[in-house]
Amino acid sequence: MRLATPPGFATEVFILEGPARDLLPEGAWTLVGDRCLREAWLAAGMPEPGHALWVSVPEKDKKLSAVLPWLEHWASVPLHRDLTVVALGGGVLTDLTGLAASLYLRGVPWQVWPTTLLAMADAALGGKTGADLAAGKNLVGAFHPPRRLVACTSFLAGLPPRHLQNGRWELIKTALIQGELAWAEEMLQDGPVKIAWVERALAFKAGVVHRDPREAGERRLLNLGHTLGHALEAASGYQLLHGEAVGLGLLGACFLAEEEGLKHLPPALLGLMAGRLAPLVSLVAPWPACLPLLERDKKSKRSNGHTEATPATEIYCILPRPGESAVQRALPPKAWETSHARLLSMLHQETDRA
Ligand SMILES: NC(=O)c1ccc[n+]([C@@H]2O[C@H](COP(=O)([O-])OP(=O)(O)OC[C@H]3O[C@@H](n4cnc5c(N)ncnc54)[C@H](O)[C@@H]3O)[C@@H](O)[C@H]2O)c1
Incomplete structure (x- = not known):
C-alpha cells in the first residue's frame, strides 16, 4: 500500500x-x-x-x-x-x-x-x-x-530479536512525542510488532518533516531521547544499539521533565520502560563519561563570548508530557546529572526485582 x-x-x-x-x-x-x-x-x-x-x-x-x-x-x-x-x-x-x-x-x-x-x-x-x-x-x-x-x-x-526490540524504541518515541501514552504502553507490552504502528509512525514523521524539513522548529521534537541517547551510545563504544540508547534517553527525558516541574508521566509507564531497559544496565556509562559528550552535542549552549572548551551552561532537551505534544527546554548539566542518576537507580531496582 x-x-x-x-x-x-x-x-x-x-x-x-x-x-x-x-x-x-x-x-x-x-x-x-x-x-x-x-x-x-x-x-x-x-x-x-x-x-x-x-x-x-x-x-x-x-x-x-x-x-x-x-x-x-x-x-x-x-x-x-x-x-x-x-x-x-x-x-x-x-x-x-x-x-x-x-x-x-x-x-x-x-x-x-x-x-x-x-x-x-x-x-x-x-x-x-x-x-x-x-x-x-x-x-x-x-x-x-x-x-x-x-x-x-x-x-x-x-532480523535478530534484539534488533526488533531496538526498532521498537523509535516507535515508542513517536508515541511519547505526541503524549499518546496508551499507544506507548501498548508498544511496551510483550507481543509482536504491528505494521500498523510503523504506518502510524511514518505518517506522523512525514507530517512533521514536511512542515519543518530543515529542523528549524517542530522537527526538533523528533530528537526526544536522542541527546542523552547519543551520549550513552557513544560512551558504550557502540555496544548499545541506537534504539536501545534512545530508549534509555527516553526514560532519562521522563525524569528531566519531572525535574523541570512538568506533569509527571505515570509510574506504571516508567516501570514498563525500565523493565525493558534493565538488561542494558551494565552498558550505561557513568555520568562523568556522558557529560563531555552531552556538552559537545549539536544542541548544547555556551555562555556568550566563551570558546568550545568552555563547559556548556545549558543543554537543549525535548521533554515528554502526558496527553500533549513534547516541548523543548534548555536545562543545566546538573539537571541532566540527576536524571542520569535516577535512570541508573531505576534500572538497578528493576534488575534486583527480576
Ligand atoms: N537518518 C535518520 O533520520 C535516522 C533516524 C534514526 C536512526 N538513524 C541511524 O540509524 C542507524 C541504526 O540503524 P539500524 O538500527 O537499522 O542498525 P544497522 O543499520 O546497523 O542494522 C542492524 C544490523 O542488522 C543487519 N540487518 C539489516 N537488515 C537485516 C535483516 N532484514 N535481517 C537481518 N539482519 C539485518 C545489519 O547488517 C546490521 O548488522 C544509526 O546509525 C542511526 O544514527 C538515522
Missing part, C-alpha cells in the same frame, strides 16, 4: 509485504545493499543491477571513509547523472548511501529500501543522511530526501 503523505512531500512511501520490482527506478540505477540481504533479495526475484555494491558496515564504521570507495567505484565506471541509487539495508547503510547519493556529482536521486524495524519506522524517512565524526554521531551529512521509500516487512523475518 502507498502511505498517504502531505501534498508535495518529497518521498513516495510504500509499505509492502515483499519486494516489488515495479517500484525500482525506471531508468538507470545501481544498488548499495547490505551483504547479509543479497540472498533474500535475489530469492524474492529482485534484479541485481550493474555495478551493485554489497557491503557490510557496522555502526562503529559509519564514517566518511566508508563512503569514499563507493564514490570512487561509481566514478570509475563511470555512472552518470541520470542514475538513481537504491539503498537496501538498515539505518547505517541507508544513512551512508543517502549521503553518498547527495555527494556524487553534487547529488543524484536515490530510493531507500529499509530492512530493519528501526530504519523502516524512522531512519529511512525525512531526508537526513549522515556519518559520524570522532567528536560524535551524525556530525556530517546532508538533507537529501529519497524519491521513494519501500519498506518490505518480509525482511523483518530475518
Whole structure:
C-alpha cells in the first residue's frame, strides 16, 4: 500500500509485504545493499543491477571513509547523472548511501529500501543522511530526501530479536512525542510488532518533516531521547544499539521533565520502560563519561563570548508530557546529572526485582 503523505512531500512511501520490482527506478540505477540481504533479495526475484555494491558496515564504521570507495567505484565506471541509487539495508547503510547519493556529482536521486524495524519506522524517512565524526554521531551529512521509500516487512523475518526490540524504541518515541501514552504502553507490552504502528509512525514523521524539513522548529521534537541517547551510545563504544540508547534517553527525558516541574508521566509507564531497559544496565556509562559528550552535542549552549572548551551552561532537551505534544527546554548539566542518576537507580531496582 502507498502511505498517504502531505501534498508535495518529497518521498513516495510504500509499505509492502515483499519486494516489488515495479517500484525500482525506471531508468538507470545501481544498488548499495547490505551483504547479509543479497540472498533474500535475489530469492524474492529482485534484479541485481550493474555495478551493485554489497557491503557490510557496522555502526562503529559509519564514517566518511566508508563512503569514499563507493564514490570512487561509481566514478570509475563511470555512472552518470541520470542514475538513481537504491539503498537496501538498515539505518547505517541507508544513512551512508543517502549521503553518498547527495555527494556524487553534487547529488543524484536515490530510493531507500529499509530492512530493519528501526530504519523502516524512522531512519529511512525525512531526508537526513549522515556519518559520524570522532567528536560524535551524525556530525556530517546532508538533507537529501529519497524519491521513494519501500519498506518490505518480509525482511523483518530475518532480523535478530534484539534488533526488533531496538526498532521498537523509535516507535515508542513517536508515541511519547505526541503524549499518546496508551499507544506507548501498548508498544511496551510483550507481543509482536504491528505494521500498523510503523504506518502510524511514518505518517506522523512525514507530517512533521514536511512542515519543518530543515529542523528549524517542530522537527526538533523528533530528537526526544536522542541527546542523552547519543551520549550513552557513544560512551558504550557502540555496544548499545541506537534504539536501545534512545530508549534509555527516553526514560532519562521522563525524569528531566519531572525535574523541570512538568506533569509527571505515570509510574506504571516508567516501570514498563525500565523493565525493558534493565538488561542494558551494565552498558550505561557513568555520568562523568556522558557529560563531555552531552556538552559537545549539536544542541548544547555556551555562555556568550566563551570558546568550545568552555563547559556548556545549558543543554537543549525535548521533554515528554502526558496527553500533549513534547516541548523543548534548555536545562543545566546538573539537571541532566540527576536524571542520569535516577535512570541508573531505576534500572538497578528493576534488575534486583527480576
Ligand atoms: N537518518 C535518520 O533520520 C535516522 C533516524 C534514526 C536512526 N538513524 C541511524 O540509524 C542507524 C541504526 O540503524 P539500524 O538500527 O537499522 O542498525 P544497522 O543499520 O546497523 O542494522 C542492524 C544490523 O542488522 C543487519 N540487518 C539489516 N537488515 C537485516 C535483516 N532484514 N535481517 C537481518 N539482519 C539485518 C545489519 O547488517 C546490521 O548488522 C544509526 O546509525 C542511526 O544514527 C538515522
